[in-house]
Amino acid sequence: MQIKDQLQRVIKLNRTPQRIVCLVPSITELICDLGLEPLLVGVTKFCVHPQHIITNVVVVGGTKQVHYDKIRNLNPDIILCNKEENTPEMIRELEAITTVHISDVNTIEDCLELMDMYGIIFQCSPQAKSLISKISSAKIDFEDFIKTQPVREVTYFIWKDPWMVVANNTFINYMLSLNNFKNTFQKESRYPEIAMDGIYSTVELVLLSSEPYPFKNEHKKAIQPQFPNAKIFLVNGEMFSWYGSRLLLAFDYFKTWHRTVLPSE
Template sequence: MHYKDQLKRTITLKHTPKRIICLVPSITELICDLGLESSLVGITKFCVHPKHILTIVEVVGGTKQVHYDKIRELKPDIILCNKEENTQEMINELETISTVHISDVDTVSDCLELIEMFGEIFNCSEKANDLVVKIRKASTDFEAYISTKETQVVAYFIWKDPWMVAANNTFVNYMLSLNNFKNAFENESRYPEISLDKIYADVNLVLLSSEPYPFKNEHKMLIQSQFPSAEFILVDGEMFSWYGSRLVLAFDYFKTLHYTALNS
C-alpha cells in the first residue's frame, strides 16, 4: 500500500500498522483519540496526553534526540515524525529502521488533512471523519464569535533567558491570527529573541505561555515596564501549539481567553 505524507513523500506499508512509534506529543494525543492507543509501542518523554500514556508506553527519548537502539528493539511498523519538531538527522537514521511518516502542519486545514490521512493509513476512517466534523464545527462557531471582536496587538512569549516570542511562519502565529490578534513581531521569523532595552508601547496584550517555558505570575513583573500599555495573561500553550485532536478543546478555550482579556 502506498500513501503520501504531508511532505508529499511516498511511503509504502505492507499492511495496516499495528506497532506505532510517535515522536510528536500532539500527534500521540491524536493517535489515542483515534482509538489507536493499544498500537503505540514508543513515545517521547514530552508525550503527556493522555495523562497515563507515559506509564504504559515505552519512552524512546525526546523530540530532538532518541535512543535508536530502543526503537529498533520495538520493531515499529511506522514512525510518526514532524517537519518542525524532529530533525532531518533523526529522520535519516529512523528511515533505516522503519517507514517514517512526516507531518507538516501550519493551519487548521493541514491538521484536518493529517487526521484524514491517518484515518486511511490506520484503517480508522470513521473515527477520523467524526473528529474532523467536530473540529470544523468548533472552528466555524469560533469564526462567528471572533468576527465581533476588535483586533488587539499581542506579544506571545515562549521562553525566558533569553526572552523569546513566537513570530511569523509558526503554528502559534497562525492561531493568534485566528483569534484576531495582530502579532507585534509578525515581521520577524520563527522564534526570535527580543531586546528588553526597548519599550513596546503599541502592544495591548502580552501572552505568557505555559510551554515550552512554564511562565508564572511572577514573570510578569520582570517585563511589565517594557509593555506599559499591555494586559498580561498566562495562557495554556498547548491550545496554541498542539494540533490534532487538541483543536476540539482549543476554540472554547479561546472564547474564555477573550472574555478574560476583556474583563481583566
C-alpha cells in the first residue's frame, strides 16, 4: 500500500502495521480512541492520555529527543510523528529504522484528514469515520454557540524565560479564532518571544497555558503591569493545542468557559 502523509511524502507499507511507535501525545490518545491501543509498543513521556499508557507501553523519550536504540529494539512497523512536535533531525534517524508518517495539523480540517488517513493505514475506517462525524457535528454546534459571544483581543502565553506567545500559522491560533478571539500577535509567525517592557493596553484577555510551560496563579502578577486592562486566566492548554479525539472534550470546555468565565456583554 502507498499513501501520502500530510507533508505529501509517499510512504509504502507492505501490510497493515501491527507495531506502532507514537511520538506525538495527542496522536497517542487518538490511536487509543480508534481502538488501536493493543498495537502501541512505544510512546513519549508526555503521552499522558489515557493515563495508564506510559505504564503499559515502553517510554522511548520525549518529543524532541528519543532513545533510538529503544525504538529499534521495539521493531515497529510504523512511527507516527508530527512536523511541529518532532525535529527534522529525529525524522532522518527514525527513517533509518522503519516507515515514518508525519502529520501537519493547523486546522480542524487537517485533524479530520489525519483521522481518515489513519483509518486507511490501520484498517479502522469505521471507527475513524465515526469520530470524524462526531467532531464535525460538535464543531458546527460550537460555531452556532459562539455567534453570541463578542470578539475580544487575546494574548496567549506558552512559555516563560523567555516570554513566548502564540502567533499566526499555528493550531492554537486557529482555535483562538474559533473562539471569537482576536490574537494580539496575529501578524507575527509561530511562537515569537516578546519583550515584557511594553504596555499592551488594548488586550482584553491574557491566557496562560498549562503547557508546555506550566503557568500558575503567581505568574499573573508578573504579567499584569504590561496588560493593565486585561483579565488574566489560566487555561487548559490541551484544549487549545491537542488535535485528535480530545477535540470532543475541547468544545464542551470552551462552552463552559465562555458561559462561566466570559458571560456575554
